[in-house]
Amino acid sequence: MAYSDKVIEHYENPKNVGTLGKDEDDVGTGLVGAPACGDVMRLQIRVKDGVITDAKFKTFGCGSAIASSSLATEMIKGMTIEQAGTIKNTQIVEELNLPPVKIHCSVLAEDAIKAAIEDYKKKHAR
Amino acid sequence: MKLPIFMDNHSTTPVDPRVLEAMLPYFTTHFGNAASRNHSFGWTAEAAVEAARAQIAALIGGDAKEIVFTSGATEADNLALKGVASFYRKQGNHIITVATEHKAILDSGKRLSREGYDVTYLEPAKDGTVSPEQVVAAMTDKTILVSVMHANNEIGVVQDLAAIGAAIKAKNPKCLFHSDAVQAAGKVEIDVEKMKLDLVSLSAHKMYGPKGVGALWVRRKPRVRLDPMIDGGGHERGMRSGTLAVPLIVGFGKACELALAEMDAEAIRLRALRDRLYRGITSQLAEVYVNGSMEHRLPGNLNISFAFVEGESLLMALKDVAVSSGSACTSASLEPSYVLRALGVGDELAHTSIRFGIGRFNTEEEVDFVIDLVVKSVNRLRELSPLWEMHQEGIDLSTIAWTPH
């Protein structure tokens, strides 16, 4: 299968690879997928006054999964958590030109964003 | 050294220039139909086909008259299973094969099941081998055929056909024994007498011959029968009609001759390259696991799981090297390799597997290039992998509540 130039670009030069302290108060962590399914994404956000000031990811998965999570971190930086929560996987599909068999990678990235926001909100529920 | 490097010689192989040279006259000058009995064009073609039969039979210790040409091993496997099942239906309806066989066998078995046959799929041991005891234990008085591949196309594991053949015939001399020897032919010795084989499937394009031609070797003494699947002019003793593809057959014959002549020396060379690749990788990377027996293995095969690095992403990093992966992402089905599953390799490791198939035209320089690229790429991808990070922190990944999708 041929990859789109954008997938290759993100795969070769992924943006925002790394780790934020998951126990820190202003950090939300989303860990989605399963090793047995061949993809696991961890996406983390740092939030200040409701705005995502930093985002990091690490992904175990195919090139499209890595590209989807890399793009996701780029998209959400600077957004409010409400805005980030409305991101749809189809935006990722379009941006990366993902073929049908790789759509699940974009779904996983959307899930990872939502899970990170959820985790952040849980920390601040009290 | 030229890039990209082809190190996927289980999928196919390039035609050896010596093979091509042998074929060329049969496209233009000697283009006759081997079935034309009334002029020299036909006689020349027929003579070439007969010479090829002898070359092919010699590779497996059979007789030239026992070769039935097909379009490839897929057809040979289909003909062996379905043809024998149909012909011997009155004697029994039970067939035994192995869970790690090629799809040409497994799917033929599936169709036979739908038609009322009873098919047993043996589960190999963790190292991919099947024992004679296991085969015999599965035999019943209804068993008409046992089919065990000689060498596996993913993990290169070589079965002990001599022991299995002896055990089958000791239990029931009438039970037929077939082997898909596509990957083993020309790489390790095949002797249809020692192995007590009745039918053998071969394919030219896995042994530096052309694509589109293969053969089913069918024993004549004692005579093995089968119902043809393709009817027509009665070629190939009625077992497979259709005008013979003379240039392809000539190439197939030449490929067998070369493989036989060079097998011993080439096996030593390939094993040295494979072991170099294995040592180069395992001495520099932790958490890598060989799939399948290292002892009972084709000399040119290495199948390794690189834990915490998904296979397709690794293939992408190895873009200058043609290899393949058991990862689901590389198949249409989104399921990881059924061969690794049958060995009990967990899905999480199956997704990280890479198959290296070293062949006749690979060099030490290429192997060294591949070692460096693999090590560099795995390290880079592990830096990207949350699983590697968790593993480094001492987290047991099996204790995490994952969200399968």
Ligand SMILES: Cc1ncc(COP(=O)(O)O)c(C=O)c1O
């Ligand atoms: C073990 C085995 N059997 C059968 C086949 C099918 O051979 P062919 O491509 O000649 O149909 C292959 C090749 O994919 C193979 O590796």
